[in-house]
Amino acid sequence: MLPLLLIAGAAGANLAFLGLGSVFDYPDVLAKPAQEVLTQFHANQFVISALFLLLAASAALMAPISTNLAKRTNNPGPIVPLGIAAAAVQVIGLMRWPLIVPFVDDPDTFHALSTVLGTVIGETIGYALTAAWTFLVARRSGLRAIAWPAAALVATGVLIPLGVPGADLANFLGYVLWTAWLVALTIKIIRTARPRRALQAA
Numbered sequence: 490m491l492p493l494l495l496i497a498g499a500a501g502a503n504l505a506f507l508g509l510g511s512v513f514d515y516p517d518v519l520a521k522p523a524q525e526v527l528t529q530f531h532a533n534q535f536v537i538s539a540l541f542l543l544l545a546a547s548a549a550l551m552a553p554i555s556t557n558l559a560k561r562t563n564n565p566g567p568i569v570p571l572g573i574a575a576a577a578v579q580v581i582g583l584m585r586w587p588l589i590v591p592f593v594d595d596p597d598t599f600h601a602l603s604t605v606l607g608t609v610i611g612e613t614i615g616y617a618l619t620a621a622w623t624f625l626v627a628r629r630s631g632l633r634a635i636a637w638p639a640a641a642l643v644a645t646g647v648l649i650p651l652g653v654p655g656a657d658l659a660n661f662l663g664y665v666l667w668t669a670w671l672v673a674l675t676i677k678i679i680r681t682a683r684p685r686r687a688l689q690a691a
Contacts, residue, residue, distance in 0.1 A: 491557040492675045494550050499671040501547030502664070508540040516657070519603070523596035530590060538587035545587075548579035548615075551622070561678075562629050571625060575618035582611010608650050616646030616660065623667060632673050639666035 509515035512533055518526055530537055555572025559565035585606045593599050620640040627636030642663025648656040 491554065491561075492679055494554045494557065495671045495675040495678075498547050498550040498554060499668040501543055501550070502668055505540050505544035505547060506664075509537065509544070512540070513537050516661070519607075523600045523603070527590075527594065527596065527599055530586075534591050538591065541583050541586035545580045545583040548583060549576050551576035551579075551619075555622070558626060558630065565629070566625060568622070568625055568629070571618060571622040575615060575622050578610050578618060579615040582606050582615060585611075613647050613650060616643055619667075620644035623670070627670075630674060630677070632670060632677060635666065635670040635673055639663050639670050643667055
């Protein structure tokens with residue numbers, strides 16, 4: 490079950506990012522004026538909304554992934570609450586696109602929604618919680634050489650609202666590395682499970 494969740498999370502996030510980058514110029518589009526963002530969104534809102542739903546679903550998988558990971562360690566610590574919190578805030582931020590933005594035409598309203606649901610909740614808090622969760626899981630499951638740099642780069646996302654140069658690129662690279670870590674973690678879990686099955690069958 491856990492390997493499937495990890496692969497689904499990594500694959501879903503990458504497919505959504507690739508699709509959004511292609512049809513919506515995401516995330517660079519967020520730096521454009523609100524009216525321009527709305528115009529681009531409404532021009533292809535059904536496809537864009539579907540891709541944000543996929544991205545939100547991938548983020549939501551952090552919750553069941555966390556509960557499954559906790560079952561594999563004697564001292565899970567705050568892995569589960571951190572994972573659930575990280576999943577929740579990201580889903581809240583992302584779901585504004587398919588649920589609210591299609592009905593918004595006013596740039597000021599859109600800017601307020603993007604600031605509260607996007608920048609503050611979904612992104613800033615989401616980046617911090619995801620980075621902390623990744624660091625903690627890596628301490629207990631290994632693969633720190635991949636996970637800890639990924640967590641550090643993801644955490645740079647909290648600097649994006651402050652206008653720190655390069656923070657957005659560092660955050661993007663962090664998520665690429667983060668999904669690679671999910672795949673590597675999947676491979677490790679599968680490999681460690683094989684000897685146990687062999688012993689049980691003996």
